[in-house]
Amino acid sequence: MTRTHYGLFVLAAVLLALPLLLPNTYYFDIANRMAINAIVVLGLNLLIGFAGQISLGHAGFFGIGAYASAVLTTHFSWPPIAALCVGAAGASLLAAAIAPPIFRLRGHYLAMATLGLGIVISIVLKNEAGYTGGPDGMSVPAMSFFGWEIFGERQWYWLFAGILLFSVWACQNLIDSPFGRALRALHGSEVASQVVGVDIARYKVTIFVLSAFFASIMGSLTAHYVGFVTPDTAEFPHSIELVTMVVIGGMASVYGSVIGAVLLTALPQALTTFEGWETVAFGAILMLSMIFLPKGLVPTLAAKFGGRR
Amino acid sequence: MLSQFLQFMFSGVTVGATYALAALGFTLIYNASNVINFAQGEFIMLGGMLTVFFLKIGLPMPVALVLAVAIPAAVGVLVEKLAIEPAKGAEVVGLIIITIGASLVLRGVVQIWLGKGAAAFPAFSGDAPIAVGGAALAPQSLWVLGTTAVIVVALWLFFNRTLAGKAILATSFDPLAAQLVGINTQWVLLVSFALSAAIGAIGGILLTPITMTSYDVGIMLGLKGFVAAVVGGLGNGLGAVVGGLMVGIIEAMSAGYISSAYKDAAPFLLIFVVLFFLPRGLFGAKATERV
Amino acid sequence: MALLEVSDLSKTFGGVLAVQNVSFSVEAGIVYSVIGPNGAGTTTLFNLITRAYKPNSGEIRLDGELVTGREPHQLARKGVARTFQNLQICMNMTAIENVMVGGHLFLDRNLIKGLLRFPSLRRADAILREKAAELMTYVGLAAYLGAEAGAMPYGALKRLEIARALAARPRILFLDEPAAGFNPMETAEIDGLVRKIADSGITVVLVEHDMKMVMNISDRILVLNYGKKLTEGAARDVRRDPAVIAAYLGKAA
Numbered sequence: 001m002t003r004t005h006y007g008l009f010v011l012a013a014v015l016l017a018l019p020l021l022l023p024n025t026y027y028f029d030i031a032n033r034m035a036i037n038a039i040v041v042l043g044l045n046l047l048i049g050f051a052g053q054i055s056l057g058h059a060g061f062f063g064i065g066a067y068a069s070a071v072l073t074t075h076f077s078w079p080p081i082a083a084l085c086v087g088a089a090g091a092s093l094l095a096a097a098i099a100p101p102i103f104r105l106r107g108h109y110l111a112m113a114t115l116g117l118g119i120v121i122s123i124v125l126k127n128e129a130g131y132t133g134g135p136d137g138m139s140v141p142a143m144s145f146f147g148w149e150i151f152g153e154r155q156w157y158w159l160f161a162g163i164l165l166f167s168v169w170a171c172q173n174l175i176d177s178p179f180g181r182a183l184r185a186l187h188g189s190e191v192a193s194q195v196v197g198v199d200i201a202r203y204k205v206t207i208f209v210l211s212a213f214f215a216s217i218m219g220s221l222t223a224h225y226v227g228f229v230t231p232d233t234a235e236f237p238h239s240i241e242l243v244t245m246v247v248i249g250g251m252a253s254v255y256g257s258v259i260g261a262v263l264l265t266a267l268p269q270a271l272t273t274f275e276g277w278e279t280v281a282f283g284a285i286l287m288l289s290m291i292f293l294p295k296g297l298v299p300t301l302a303a304k305f306g307g308r309r
Numbered sequence: 310m311l312s313q314f315l316q317f318m319f320s321g322v323t324v325g326a327t328y329a330l331a332a333l334g335f336t337l338i339y340n341a342s343n344v345i346n347f348a349q350g351e352f353i354m355l356g357g358m359l360t361v362f363f364l365k366i367g368l369p370m371p372v373a374l375v376l377a378v379a380i381p382a383a384v385g386v387l388v389e390k391l392a393i394e395p396a397k398g399a400e401v402v403g404l405i406i407i408t409i410g411a412s413l414v415l416r417g418v419v420q421i422w423l424g425k426g427a428a429a430f431p432a433f434s435g436d437a438p439i440a441v442g443g444a445a446l447a448p449q450s451l452w453v454l455g456t457t458a459v460i461v462v463a464l465w466l467f468f469n470r471t472l473a474g475k476a477i478l479a480t481s482f483d484p485l486a487a488q489l490v491g492i493n494t495q496w497v498l499l500v501s502f503a504l505s506a507a508i509g510a511i512g513g514i515l516l517t518p519i520t521m522t523s524y525d526v527g528i529m530l531g532l533k534g535f536v537a538a539v540v541g542g543l544g545n546g547l548g549a550v551v552g553g554l555m556v557g558i559i560e561a562m563s564a565g566y567i568s569s570a571y572k573d574a575a576p577f578l579l580i581f582v583v584l585f586f587l588p589r590g591l592f593g594a595k596a597t598e599r600v
Numbered sequence: 601m602a603l604l605e606v607s608d609l610s611k612t613f614g615g616v617l618a619v620q621n622v623s624f625s626v627e628a629g630i631v632y633s634v635i636g637p638n639g640a641g642t643t644t645l646f647n648l649i650t651r652a653y654k655p656n657s658g659e660i661r662l663d664g665e666l667v668t669g670r671e672p673h674q675l676a677r678k679g680v681a682r683t684f685q686n687l688q689i690c691m692n693m694t695a696i697e698n699v700m701v702g703g704h705l706f707l708d709r710n711l712i713k714g715l716l717r718f719p720s721l722r723r724a725d726a727i728l729r730e731k732a733a734e735l736m737t738y739v740g741l742a743a744y745l746g747a748e749a750g751a752m753p754y755g756a757l758k759r760l761e762i763a764r765a766l767a768a769r770p771r772i773l774f775l776d777e778p779a780a781g782f783n784p785m786e787t788a789e790i791d792g793l794v795r796k797i798a799d800s801g802i803t804v805v806l807v808e809h810d811m812k813m814v815m816n817i818s819d820r821i822l823v824l825n826y827g828k829k830l831t832e833g834a835a836r837d838v839r840r841d842p843a844v845i846a847a848y849l850g851k852a853a
Contacts, residue, residue: 182704187690191688192689193690194652
């Protein structure tokens with residue numbers, strides 16, 4: 001297991017060193033957004049890369065977290081932590097409720113169902129303007145833990161960096177655990193895993209819920225971080241961005257998720273709306289990377305240099 | 310009461326016909342290559358946008374129309390050559406991403422070239438609505454329905470009565486077997502993409518006088534076409550048409566009777582209902598996995 | 601009471617009567633073979649018993665307990681394991697991980713403990729890894745202990761499936777054409793392996809087309825033809841049954 005620890009040490013070192021290298025808050029902001037995406041993508045990769053399923057609507061769960069925090073703290077003056085928990089619980093419950101029927105589907109039908117889920121969520125968020133501020137969005141108060149307020153990109157950086165490190169560690173643990181092995185077996189051969197006793201339906205639901213949980217929590221934190229939420233955090237383009245980060249970084253690769261998130265966040269304006277040339281460039285990059293690096297960046301490099309994941 | 314119902318029916322069937330054409334496009338390409346072409350919506354968009362452009366630069370309508378169908382067809386071939394072919398054998402997720410990438414490129418190019426504004430051109434035979442049972446039927450709707458019907462029949466004849474069509478069908482059932490009997494599967498793929506794009510473009514052209522067009526209409530139209538294809542059963546032509554009409558009608562009914570804000574949600578909720586009872590869509594094949 | 605009792609099992613696919621009213625029972629500790637010409641319904645029968653398919657009618661009892669309505673993954677708990685005619689190896693994992701998956705039910709599969717890397721999980725996993733290595737050696741795959749499943753040859757993968765099945769500590773092991781695609785030397789090796797497994801006390805039910813192997817190791821044989829039971833009995837009786845010979849070789853033999 002020293003390979004695992006090596007990767008974590010490198011990541012921790014990078015995270016510790018970064019604040020010394022970043023020149024101003026603009027760069028901290030980008031680093032923060034990279035971390036946010038990386039954490040969501042880690043969760044999504046468990047579903048897509050390791051369990052071999054698909055979700056084209058994951059931004060919906062992100063949006064649920066974001067709006068739960070926004071609405072509960074603004075309209076109902078809840079403490080942010082409570083709102084975050086409610087958002088995560090809500091997203092998880094929704095995922096748990098909808099997963100059993102959805103995961104009876106396969107392939108493109110499953111993809112379609114997850115896509116539909118994401119779109120319905122985003123439409124609801126956009127339409128319930130009374131609560132959500134509609135298409136224009138709404139502002140969100142700052143995040144505070146029991147009276148201590150998190151203010152400024154630097155403070156957020158430490159929170160996000162910590163969560164990222166923990167998430168990478170936890171995901172690696174999970175993959176090597178019995179649960180994780182069953183998940184990968186499910187991807188490799190559903191029939192074989194059933195025969196050794198894996199309840200594949202339950203595993204699919206569980207991992208879907210877990211990845212929704214990750215997304216929702218990050219949605220909540222992002223809402224407080226940015227100070228504002230708009231419905232496009234829950235919309236199809238955002239879902240596609242997330243899936244792209246998974247695929248480009250490398251499915252079934254924990255560090256791939258991080259790299260994928262970093263790369264695709266660095267592309268300008270990759271988070272909200274695409275404008276003209278950015279759109280074309282983004283699209284071209286998607287096509288080229290999938291054509292030439294079908295396994296994703298990290299696994300392809302790992303295969304070339306033989307070894308590290 | 311009845312007139313209101315009819316009104317909704319008319320708009321539902323009209324937009325449903327466009328979804329049907331989009332769904333047919335998805336079906337064609339899916340059958341030929343097992344790929345879901347997320348760029349299908351952009352072909353629809355291209356049809357409308359190109360017509361607007363050509364009319365604006367002074368070309369006569371018939372020329373504009375022909376170009377607005379031929380160019381997307383050519384683009385379809387380009388997409389196949391540049392995006393699908395090089396990625397042979399990639400995983401499903403990878404192929405989905407590639408076609409999404411292609412759709413972004415197309416949308417981005419149109420956005421840069423033609424701007425973000427919405428535009429339209431006049432209906433083909435005027436705007437005077439025809440009164441039917443108290444409801445107003447726009448003449449353009451008849452164009453949409455009529456052309457769609459003609460296309461559906463033409464496709465049916467093509468696939469069932471011509472050798473070329475049967476070759477394409479054969480490829481969709483078993484590409485390797487088709488190759489072994491001498492069918493040029495590469496050609497089949499190109500034709501499928503070109504046909505699919507052309508059909509989508511026609512749908513886009515027909516709909517533009519009614520709903521206007523802009524650089525981003527492709528997203529929702531494409532997605533709903535995809536919903537229609539899945540509801541009907543992926544790969545089934547009849548299913549695509551039925552699915553498209555269903556989606557259009559349900560959307561119009563939701564907009565009319567429930568809430569127009571949620572009309573976009575209706576097709577996606579339909580997906581859940583249909584797939585819950587019929588995991589492979591209305592006409593999808595039941596498959597047993599060989600162990 | 602027999603370990604496995606099958607009564608009146610039937611399965612139809614569309615218009616094809618794949619299995620018709622097949623009944624038989626398997627006593628614990630023996631090697632029981634199911635044979636029949638290609639298309640006779642042998643693999644379908646297996647799939648019905650191991651619940652990969654749902655039968656149209658009939659009953660299956662394991663140690664007296666009705667299991668016809670069970671989900672496939674529930675049978676593993678009852679001590680049922682199987683291999684597949686069309687290899688079902690998880691190519692995305694290493695060889696040893698494939699075997700470890702076989703021991704899935706004996707580990708703590710808790711999600712939270714997995715995420716947080718509980719020491720108890722780690723220890724159990726290490727023990728399972730050792731056991732898996734032992735099993736791989738037992739089936740003759742010592743050379744592949746560090747290999748990726750995707751890099752192994754066909755023959756090795758067939759053995760890997762057996763190792764995985766054994767990791768589930770089964771009472772009854774279903775082998776679906778374990779010698780398929782093997783040359784005579786490889787078949788003899790598999791023959792030896794199956795004998796070793798049977799001698800260790802596991803009941804083995806076998807579908808196989810290689811007659812020499814079947815006659816060598818079976819205690820009892822069930823012969824299917826066109827989905828129906830042709831005959832069943834002790835191996836030496838079945839091999840002399842004229843109806844069986846006719847079905848396989850044609851009348852003149």
